[in-house]
Amino acid sequence: GDPIRVLVTGAAGQIAYSLLYSIAKGDVFGKEQPLVLVLLDITPMMTVLEGVVMELQDCALPLLREVIPTDKEEVAFKDLDIAILVGSMPRREGMERKDLLKANVKIFKSQGAALDKYAKKTVKVVVVGNPANTNCLIASKSAPSIPKENFSCLTRLDHNRAKSQIALKLGVTSNDVKNVIIWGNHSSTQYPDVNHAKVNVKGKEVGVYEAIKDDSWLKGDFILTVQQRGAAVIKARKLSSAMSAAKAICDHVRDIWFGTPAGEFVSMGVISDGNSYGVPEDLLYSFPVVIKDKTWKFVEGLPINDFSREKMDLTAKELTEEKETAVEFLSSA
Numbered sequence: 037g038d039p040i041r042v043l044v045t046g047a048a049g050q051i052a053y054s055l056l057y058s059i060a061k062g063d064v065f066g067k068e069q070p071l072v073l074v075l076l077d078i079t080p081m082m083t084v085l086e087g088v089v090m091e092l093q094d095c096a097l098p099l100l101r102e103v104i105p106t107d108k109e110e111v112a113f114k115d116l117d118i119a120i121l122v123g124s125m126p127r128r129e130g131m132e133r134k135d136l137l138k139a140n141v142k143i144f145k146s147q148g149a150a151l152d153k154y155a156k157k158t159v160k161v162v163v164v165g166n167p168a169n170t171n172c173l174i175a176s177k178s179a180p181s182i183p184k185e186n187f188s189c190l191t192r193l194d195h196n197r198a199k200s201q202i203a204l205k206l207g208v209t210s211n212d213v214k215n216v217i218i219w220g221n222h223s224s225t226q227y228p229d230v231n232h233a234k235v236n237v238k239g240k241e242v243g244v245y246e247a248i249k250d251d252s253w254l255k256g257d258f259i260l261t262v263q264q265r266g267a268a269v270i271k272a273r274k275l276s277s278a279m280s281a282a283k284a285i286c287d288h289v290r291d292i293w294f295g296t297p298a299g300e301f302v303s304m305g306v307i308s309d310g311n312s313y314g315v316p317e318d319l320l321y322s323f324p325v326v327i328k329d330k331t332w333k334f335v336e337g338l339p340i341n342d343f344s345r346e347k348m349d350l351t352a353k354e355l356t357e358e359k360e361t362a363v364e365f366l367s368s369a
Contacts, residue, residue: 037068037069037070038070039069039070039071039072039101039102040065040069040070040071040072040117040118041071041072041074041114041115041116041117041118042059042065042071042072042073042074042116042117042118042120043074043075043076043112043113043116043118043119043120044056044059044073044074044075044076044120044122045076045077045112045119045120045121045122045123045147045165046076046077046121046122046123046124046165047075047076047077047085047088047105047122047123048075048077048081048082048084048085048088049077049081049122049123050275050276050278051122051164051278051281051282051285052075052088052122052282053088053278054278054279054281054282054283055120055122055281055282055285055286056073056075056088056092057092057095058282058283058286059071059073059286060073060092060095060097060099060100061095061097061099062099063286063290064286064289064290064293065289065290065293066293066294067099069099070099070100070101071099071100071101072101072102072103072104073092073100073102073103073104074104074106074111074112074116075088075089075103075104075105075106076106076107076109076112076123077105077107077123078107078123079107081107082105082107085105086105088105089103089105109146109147109150109154110150110153110154112150113147113150113151113153113154113155114154114155115154115155115156116151116154116155116156116159117156117158117159117160118159118160118161118162118289119151119155119159119160119161119162120162120164120285120289121144121147121161121162121163121164121165121171121175122164122165122285123143123165124140124143124144124164124165124166124171125139125140125143125165126166127166133167133358134361136166136167137167137170137358137361137362137365138365140165140166140167140170140171140174141174141362141365141366142365143165143171144163144165144171144172144174144175144178145174145175145178145366146178147175147178148174148175148176148177148178148179149178149179151175151178151179151182152178152179152180152181152182155182157181157182157183158186159182159186160186160188160289160292160330161175161176161179161182161186161187161188162188162189162190162285162288162289162292163175163187163188163189163190163305164189164190164281164285166222167221167222167223167358168189168190168191168222168305169189169221169222169223169305169319169320169321169322169355169358170320170355170358170359170362171189172187172188172189172305172320173187173307173318173319173320173359173362174362174366175187176307176320177366178366184307184309185306185307185331185332187306187307187320188288188292188304188305188306188332189222189304189305189320189322190222190281190284190285190288190304190305191218191222191226191303191304191305191322192284192285192287192288192302192303192304193222193277193280193281193284194218194222194226194228194262194265194303194322195216195217195218195284195302195303196210196280196283196284196287197228197261197262197265197280198216198218198228198230198258198262199213199214199216201258201261201262202216202230202233202235202244202248202258203235205248205253205258206235206237206247206248208235208236208237212235212236212237213233213234213235213236213244214233214234214235214299214300215232215233215234215300215301215324216228216229216230216233216244216303217229217230217232217233217301217303217323217324217338218262218303218322219303219321219322219323219344219347219348219351220321220322220347220348220350220351220352220354220355221321221322221351221354221355221358222305222322223351223354224263224264224267225263225350225351225354226262226263226322226351227259227344227347227348227350227351228258228259228262228263229344229347230244230245230254230258231244231245231338231339231341231344232324232338235247255343259347265277287302288302288304291327292327292330292332293330295326295327295328295329295330296325296326296327296328300326301324301325301326301335302324302325302326302327303322303323303324303325304322304323304325304332305320305321305322306320306321306322306323306325306332307319307320308320308321308323310334311323311334312334312336312337313334313338313340313348314345314348314349315348315352316352316356318359319352319355319356319359320355321351321352321355323335324338
């Protein structure tokens, strides 16, 4: 078949270093799908990026038709089928969240405009760079001719973290755990919800609360562990999550491309318009979704208890505040 054009931004960085090989060898778009990889980074990183290109060539991967390293948006965003926006301004020590937002509004306004101008209108855009939800919203607002539904941000890493914590607690594999939910922001206010999750224990599917029989752990340490996992990795590694982030990106994009398995839903940050869970409109908020024919739909009708409601509202409030700050910067960016 014809190759698809896949952009990865921040391509000289450490998440991309873990991600590019998986994409290029067919783990994401399938073993039959040839591709052109477009790698964007800032000008000072171009020498490093040349090294990444050499390595991709040296992997001798049959699906990889071409690798295009660039520091120019008009090259990077041209005719894209999918854009994975990993690059963002990282938070430096002593930096306020506000400063971080301001720097990123500039980046994602510019990249949104480039998507609007150069990419296919069917392009799928996945934002990874933090603050991912708000960066994604800004990119979408800056690309008015591309459907809002085509934009999503990564909360799959949090989703995978939640699955894995449940699996570890029960001594099963993470494949035995399904339908955990991450609600809200990819930040420490996110709400990992296992009220609707199921686990396969000795061939029988049971609810997670029933299987674990430890409500105080599920409402306490479990939630905190998932919310603060990113910080815990940084503390231990002195670097942020890269291997697990890259794996989550692969999972997220593969599900967009091929759909979710029957009877299962996944977590993705998507536009909140038309949701039935009382989340304000025009936020990029993580919901449970099912995907078919490259189109996602909210999982509807899940009962929400008071404990969940409070946590869902808290993270919505944070996202609303972030959005207001970002939109202020947007008008002056």
